[in-house]
Amino acid sequence: MSSPALKAIAALARPELKSVFTADPNRLSKFTMTQGPLRFDWSKTHLTSDILDGFLKLAGDMDFAKWRDALFAGEPINNSEGRAAEHPAERGEGNAQSVSRAKMLHARMRALIDAIEGEALGSIRHILHIGIGGSALGPDLIIDALGGDGARYDVAIVSNVDGTALERAISRFDPEATLIAVASKTFTTTETMLNAASAINWLVEAGVDDPYGKVIALTANPEKAIEWGIDETRILPFSETVGGRYSLWSSIGFPAALALGWDAFESLLEGAAAMDRHFRLSAPAQNAPLIAAFVDQYYTRVMGCQTRALFAYDERLRLLPSYLQQLEMESNGKSVTRDGQPVDGPTAPITWGGVGTDAQHAVFQLLHQGTILTPVEFVASIEPGHALDPAHHRALLVNCFAQGAALMRGKDNADDPARAYPGNRPSTTILLDDVTPDALGALIAFYEHRTFANAVLMGINPFDQFGVELGKEIAKSIEAEGTKGFDPSTMALIDLALGA
Ligand code: F6P
Numbered sequence: 259m260s261s262p263a264l265k266a267i268a269a270l271a272r273p274e275l276k277s278v279f280t281a282d283p284n285r286l287s288k289f290t291m292t293q294g295p296l297r298f299d300w301s302k303t304h305l306t307s308d309i310l311d312g313f314l315k316l317a318g319d320m321d322f323a324k325w326r327d328a329l330f331a332g333e334p335i336n337n338s339e340g341r342a343a344e345h346p347a348e349r350g351e352g353n354a355q356s357v358s359r360a361k362m363l364h365a366r367m368r369a370l371i372d373a374i375e376g377e378a379l380g381s382i383r384h385i386l387h388i389g390i391g392g393s394a395l396g397p398d399l400i401i402d403a404l405g406g407d408g409a410r411y412d413v414a415i416v417s418n419v420d421g422t423a424l425e426r427a428i429s430r431f432d433p434e435a436t437l438i439a440v441a442s443k444t445f446t447t448t449e450t451m452l453n454a455a456s457a458i459n460w461l462v463e464a465g466v467d468d469p470y471g472k473v474i475a476l477t478a479n480p481e482k483a484i485e486w487g488i489d490e491t492r493i494l495p496f497s498e499t500v501g502g503r504y505s506l507w508s509s510i511g512f513p514a515a516l517a518l519g520w521d522a523f524e525s526l527l528e529g530a531a532a533m534d535r536h537f538r539l540s541a542p543a544q545n546a547p548l549i550a551a552f553v554d555q556y557y558t559r560v561m562g563c564q565t566r567a568l569f570a571y572d573e574r575l576r577l578l579p580s581y582l583q584q585l586e587m588e589s590n591g592k593s594v595t596r597d598g599q600p601v602d603g604p605t606a607p608i609t610w611g612g613v614g615t616d617a618q619h620a621v622f623q624l625l626h627q628g629t630i631l632t633p634v635e636f637v638a639s640i641e642p643g644h645a646l647d648p649a650h651h652r653a654l655l656v657n658c659f660a661q662g663a664a665l666m667r668g669k670d671n672a673d674d675p676a677r678a679y680p681g682n683r684p685s686t687t688i689l690l691d692d693v694t695p696d697a698l699g700a701l702i703a704f705y706e707h708r709t710f711a712n713a714v715l716m717g718i719n720p721f722d723q724f725g726v727e728l729g730k731e732i733a734k735s736i737e738a739e740g741t742k743g744f745d746p747s748t749m750a751l752i753d754l755a756l757g758a
Contacts, residue, residue: 336721348507389441396506433464445482529699547707579611
């Protein structure tokens with residue numbers, strides 16, 4: 259670690275978590291922040307006021323304010339690809355020209371949704387959304403979280419190239435009543451194009467009239483979609499400057515806007531926009547995503563934690579951990595700075611997690627007594643997502659908060675070390691008022707900005723993802739040229755499974 263600010267932070271005293279609240283009676287109010295529907299509590303971490311000051315110094319050294327301004331101004335901060343990162347513009351925040359283009363494209367999406375609702379494409383009951391990575395994870399999370407039983411269409415999101423995924427989805431759909439949304443920023447992704455072709459074949463084989471007339475494209479590459487056979491009137495473009503893993507706010511959110519209704523989609527955008535304004539306008543010491551990044555940086559770069567775990571204590575948010583895996587790991591899992599220099603320490607930790615209370619009965623043993631220190635994040639909602647006996651929600655939340663207290667406190671057992679808990683294990687808690695569209699929008703934008711802030715503090719570009727390319731290239735070369743020249747293991751596996 260060569261950053262003087264980080265070295266200074268590492269030299270600061272690290273308190274025992276058990277005593278942090280007695281050492282500072284005002285700790286809870288100092289280390290908790292409410293922003294709209296979201297309360298972020300980082301009081302059960304090892305951060306102290308001195309450590310916080312150290313990170314504020316690091317943020318200054320790394321020109322945090324300058325990079326944040328550049329993000330919202332639509333400057334080409336994705337330097338390796340020479341473009342801006344304009345997901346906030348989709349929510350109405352940022353460069354005026356980009357905001358007005360996003361508004362125009364949203365109006366186009368809305369008009370198509372109105373037409374579909376008016377049965378211009380026939381009587382649609384099922385939506386088959388085909389996309390992968392950022393073109394699937396966002397819509398999946400939103401529909402799963404907010405759809406409940408109230409979703410107006412039966413939606414299946416198919417991402418995997420494994421035909422089992424598509425087969426399972428279409429087995430429950432009536433081809434006559436199915437709309438296919440092909441979601442791909444590039445419109446060249448192998449998995450998506452293969453799944454889309456098979457889905458259209460399914461319509462053809464079922465004798466559906468004008469199968470291509472039931473296909474919508476959600477893409478930043480409309481020319482490719484036209485080439486592929488989709489009529490221009492059913493192409494919903496979005497800007498090249500919206501990154502794949504930041505794209506749910508654009509036309510990639512189409513199935514969510516259709517299934518949940520336009521008002522819900524708009525509230526989602528508004529919730530995110532409120533978080534954008536908070537992030538853009540708040541001073542560093544009052545900036546929730548930045549403070550959350552300080553916590554991340556402390557555990558990863560100062561304490562050497564290689565993972566961070568996130569548990570959603572709300573069934574509605576069960577897809578949040580996998581959504582965040584792409585957001586955080588694809589953005590910040592890098593080894594070079596934005597200038598191409600080797601980084602001077604670890605970058606993104608491995609994000610993993612699950613759902614409470616299930617995870618308590620599966621993986622929490624390691625969190626409480628294992629040898630690997632893992633900062634944990636709990637995400638919960640004050641309001642339940644169901645109308646059953648309130649005892650359910652009470653038990654859920656009591657368990658969530660008990661876990662954070664147990665990790666912090668631990669428990670001695672001089673007689674039996676197997677039954678002792680070391681404690682001193684950190685956690686943060688995000689408590690939402692409810693899982694509503696605006697709260698979910700704010701939560702996702704909070705994580706986006708936190709990821710960006712982490713990148714700025716490390717001097718890396720979070721908006722490219724070249725690490726995913728090599729495997730794709732090799733797969734293509736095997737398809738085109740066979741396995742000649744490959745290592746014996748790869749050749750043997752291919753021969754055995756696929757034939758020479
Ligand atoms: O391979 C990684 C990736 O490029 C992701 O960044 C992206 O979200 C996903 O593939 C899908 O890409 P596309 O939307 O272009 O099909």
